[in-house]
Amino acid sequence: MCGIVGIWRKDRPVAAEELRGMLNTLVHRGPDGEGHFTDRGIGLGMRRLAVIDIQLGQQPYYSEDRSVVAVFNGELYNYPELKHLVEAEGHRLASHVDGEVLVHLYEEYGAGFVDKISGMFAVAIWDKKRHRLVLARDRIGQKPLYVWEQTDRLVFASEIKAFFALPEFEAAVDTELLATYLSHRFVPAPHTLLKNVTKLQPGEMLIVHRDGRRQRHEYWQPSIEEPQIGHNMTYWADRLDGLLHDVVTSHLASDVPVGIFLSGGLDSSVLAALAAQKSNHPVEAWSAAFPESYPGYDEFPWAEKVADAFGIPLHRVEVDWAITPERVRELAYVLDEPMADPTALPLDGIARAAATQETVMLSGEGADEIFAGYAGYGEASSLRRVRMIPRSLRRWWEHQGWPGSRAMARAEQPISERYRGVGFTFSPDQIKKLLRQELWREDRPGAVEEYWTQHSMVSDLQAMQGFDIRWFLPDDVLLKADRIGMHHNLEVRVPYCDHEVVSLALSIPLALRRDAFRDKKVLRQVARRHLPSAVVKRPKQGFPTPLTALLSGKLSEIAWDTLISPQAMNRGWFYPSQVEKLLNAMGPENPNGSRQVYALLMLELWMEELVEGARPGSVTRERYYTAPVSPV
Numbered sequence: 233m234c235g236i237v238g239i240w241r242k243d244r245p246v247a248a249e250e251l252r253g254m255l256n257t258l259v260h261r262g263p264d265g266e267g268h269f270t271d272r273g274i275g276l277g278m279r280r281l282a283v284i285d286i287q288l289g290q291q292p293y294y295s296e297d298r299s300v301v302a303v304f305n306g307e308l309y310n311y312p313e314l315k316h317l318v319e320a321e322g323h324r325l326a327s328h329v330d331g332e333v334l335v336h337l338y339e340e341y342g343a344g345f346v347d348k349i350s351g352m353f354a355v356a357i358w359d360k361k362r363h364r365l366v367l368a369r370d371r372i373g374q375k376p377l378y379v380w381e382q383t384d385r386l387v388f389a390s391e392i393k394a395f396f397a398l399p400e401f402e403a404a405v406d407t408e409l410l411a412t413y414l415s416h417r418f419v420p421a422p423h424t425l426l427k428n429v430t431k432l433q434p435g436e437m438l439i440v441h442r443d444g445r446r447q448r449h450e451y452w453q454p455s456i457e458e459p460q461i462g463h464n465m466t467y468w469a470d471r472l473d474g475l476l477h478d479v480v481t482s483h484l485a486s487d488v489p490v491g492i493f494l495s496g497g498l499d500s501s502v503l504a505a506l507a508a509q510k511s512n513h514p515v516e517a518w519s520a521a522f523p524e525s526y527p528g529y530d531e532f533p534w535a536e537k538v539a540d541a542f543g544i545p546l547h548r549v550e551v552d553w554a555i556t557p558e559r560v561r562e563l564a565y566v567l568d569e570p571m572a573d574p575t576a577l578p579l580d581g582i583a584r585a586a587a588t589q590e591t592v593m594l595s596g597e598g599a600d601e602i603f604a605g606y607a608g609y610g611e612a613s614s615l616r617r618v619r620m621i622p623r624s625l626r627r628w629w630e631h632q633g634w635p636g637s638r639a640m641a642r643a644e645q646p647i648s649e650r651y652r653g654v655g656f657t658f659s660p661d662q663i664k665k666l667l668r669q670e671l672w673r674e675d676r677p678g679a680v681e682e683y684w685t686q687h688s689m690v691s692d693l694q695a696m697q698g699f700d701i702r703w704f705l706p707d708d709v710l711l712k713a714d715r716i717g718m719h720h721n722l723e724v725r726v727p728y729c730d731h732e733v734v735s736l737a738l739s740i741p742l743a744l745r746r747d748a749f750r751d752k753k754v755l756r757q758v759a760r761r762h763l764p765s766a767v768v769k770r771p772k773q774g775f776p777t778p779l780t781a782l783l784s785g786k787l788s789e790i791a792w793d794t795l796i797s798p799q800a801m802n803r804g805w806f807y808p809s810q811v812e813k814l815l816n817a818m819g820p821e822n823p824n825g826s827r828q829v830y831a832l833l834m835l836e837l838w839m840e841e842l843v844e845g846a847r848p849g850s851v852t853r854e855r856y857y858t859a860p861v862s863p864v
Contacts, residue, residue: 234291234305235261235390235718236377238356239275239398240365242384242444246275253397254389255279257846261305261390261718267291269301274358274365278303295335296323299360302338304331305390306353306375307725309482314348331355338366346437346451350731354390354432363442371452371731372598373421373434373706376568376714380429386440391568391715392429396846403843404428408673410805411663415675417572417655417831418711420703423677425570426843433679434706452731456698457690460739468740469757472733476758479730480506480594484515488591491516493582493724494546496534496767498752498759499596499605503727505762507594508542516545516589520582522778523552529776534767541764551581555782557790564837565845566719567712572831573655574779576712580719587720597709598728601700602737603752604693604745606654611642612692613748618643647692648684653704657824657831666810693742701734780826783818791815791833800836 235258239246251268255277262279269276269292278291293302308314311330318336319325325332330351337345338357343366345357352374357366367388369377380387380395387395395401404427413419422430432438435452480503484490492507494500494517507515519535532548539546555577563576586593600606618626618639630640642650652675664672676684683702687695710726717724727733737754744753759768783791794800795811811832817825 234303235279235394236303236305236354236356237277237389237394238303238365238387240386240440241273243273244384245272246270248275250398251275251277254394257394257397258389258391260721263721265290267303269303269358271358271360276301276303276356276358278305291331293332293335295339300335300338301358301360302331302334302355304334304353304355305377306331306351306355306370307485307723308333308349308351308353309479309485309730310350311485317348343437343439352725352729356388365440367432367438367440368451369432369434369436371435371454372701372710372729372734374710374714374726374729376711377432378424378429379432379438381446382428384444386446392424392426393565393568393842393846395429396842403846405839405843407671407805409677410671411660411667411673411675412677412680413570413835414658414663414667414831415652415656415660416703416707417657417827418704418707419569420677420680420707422679425838434702454698454701454731454734454738456687456694456701456738458739459694459741461741463741465744465754465757468744468754469761472736472754473758473761475733475736476502476506476727477510479727479733481510483594483725483727483730484511486592489513489516489589490592490594491518491586491590492544492594493517493586493596494519494535494538494544495531495596496536496538497531497596497770498756498763498768499599499728501538501763501767502755502759503594503596504538504544505542508544514545515594516547518547518549518582518586518590518593520551520578521548522578522776523550526552526778526781529778531776534770537764538767547585549582549585551578554581554584555786557787560787560790560833561837561841563716564834565841567715567834567838568842569707569711570835570838571708571711572657572827572834573708573712574777574827574830576716577779577782578777579712580716583716583720583722583724587722590722592723592725593717595713595724595726596728597713597724597726598705599752599755601654601697601705601709602728602734603755604697605751606700607751608654609693609696609746610748610751612647612696613746615639615643615692617748646688647695648688651692651696651699654700655704655708657827662828666806666814668805668807671805691742693745697738701738705729779830780818780820780823783826783829791829794836794840795829795832799840803839806832 237254248268248270255266258279265280267278267290276292291303308330314333318333321340323336334355337348346368353370354375354377355368376390378389378392406425406427409419409423409425419425421433436450439447492504492515494504517539519532521532522529626640630637713724740754746753756768792815801808814829818829
């Protein structure tokens with residue numbers, strides 16, 4: 233696991249000092265060493281977190297004639313097969329580290345090398361003979377890759393903050409995307425909230441040619457349009473069970489300790505059961521817990537049931553103490569993009585604790601999107617039944633204002649209009665009231681609008697899952713897992729996000745995925761083979777975060793002081809009266825109000841801590857900056 237950076241220039245050489253400056257901002261992604269390569273107008277760099285072949289796994293990687301150079305962030309879970317493949321072609325590997333095969337795969341298959349690899353990755357390859365740069369991101373978007381482009385240069389990095397090390401980088405906010413952020417609580421790829429800074433989409437490749445031409449193309453996208461018909465529940469459960477056994481086994485490969493985040497919910501519990509069976513070494517579990525002052529938010533007793541069933545040592549982590557105003561401010565810098573998912577708060581606390589003993593952690597993230605676990609997906613089944621009622625009767629019922637009128641109205645709306653993802657925060661009408669009139673824009677950038685146009689004929693459930701897998705999963709769920717994990721020198725692996733698992737899940741017939749009341753049917757069938765019955769039947773809870781209580785209590789002062797400060801008001805983005813109205817409306821009776829305030833808070837803190845505070849020499853940057861480790 234690493235942090236990678238690179239600079240391509242058309243007419244000017246790249247200095248090693250420039251790469252070192254960028255790498256110094258990413259020490260948290262790789263405290264175990266540094267490496268870089270320069271050759272006239274190209275420079276590649278990396279920082280390493282040693283997980284496999286700790287002694288010999290240095291980067292960059294080179295082909296035998298040194299004409300192909302690569303830096304790599306991630307894990308290749310099919311490395312044993314890839315090793316045999318390149319060795320059969322006559323290549324000899326200098327280490328047992330997985331990323332070394334990349335240069336040889338590129339030699340044999342060119343840009344098609346991505347079709348051979350399975351894992352989580354962001355990779356950069358320099359082809360000296362063709363004088364071209366190849367960038368690629370994994371299929372589901374587990375590892376990040378940002379790009380800052382101008383006509384005569386292209387700079388890339390694992391995190392946006394690395395760009396601030398270059399004197400010529402100017403961070404300008406793209407205010408046309410503020411409505412998009414407010415709607416989704418993140419900015420969907422390929423966009424970011426900074427002008428001229430984009431991110432590769434999951435399953436995307438970018439090639440920079442000798443003459444400066446840039447070519448982007450998607451080499452893989454999940455197919456949401458072709459669920460299979462036929463076969464019963466047992467058939468699908470057998471297929472998924474066998475695949476998860478293989479995937480979990482591959483995700484356990486490591487030369488350092490591997491643990492698991494265990495909530496006691498269905499997703500992490502299935503992984504714990506399989507890891508206990510497949511691991512050659514003891515796997516320890518870590519579970520977040522809240523004190524009794526937050527009733528209903530402590531899942532630790534469920535985690536204990538699972539851990540006891542499989543003899544897994546379990547660590548209880550009281551995360552409340554780690555959620556402080558100072559840490560929330562720092563998280564805005566750590567997360568790298570404005571992202572208002574409150575589950576980042578307990579995740580930060582449990583990751584910090586786990587990192588004291590572990591280097592790799594398994595996580596159950598992704599299962600809800602992939603297997604249709606969210607309660608909102610159940611509405612698709614409910615509205616399908618509502619649409620069986622004659623339209624005239626539905627409209628009459630709605631006109632009367634009787635119970636169920638809201639469902640009648642929503643049944644009239646196409647899914648493309650009413651759905652903005654699991655992270656939905658502000659409605660279009662709420663955004664219009666909050667955002668100054670001259671800044672209001674449609675909250676759907678081009679790629680999102682194109683998605684809904686292309687999938688207008690699929691079922692609501694397919695369209696909702698497809699949106700969340702393409703954007704909510706990588707730009708929210710996996711973003712926080714990557715940034716928070718790496719901030720604590722912790723590699724987070726997510727077996728459910730293996731692209732073969734995703735493809736299998738999206739092949740399951742719609743009737744077997746979920747209905748209005750029962751979620752993740754096939755995964756639950758698999759769970760019955762491995763888990764105690766009480767865990768399988770337990771209602772879904774999600775990663776509990778008492779956001780309303782926090783914003784009314786220990787985080788109240790930072791929310792008020794930040795959002796009504798002269799600095800925030802002077803930006804001229806929001807109507808001050810509306811911001812104060814949201815702050816005053818927070819409370820148990822208005823949980824969505826807390827999410828809205830949190831979205832505004834994380835946006836303003838991102839501005840203060842990263843956009844305005846990440847320049848070399850700034851107070852903010854020096855507070856979060858870790859001194860570089862001597863290169864290996």
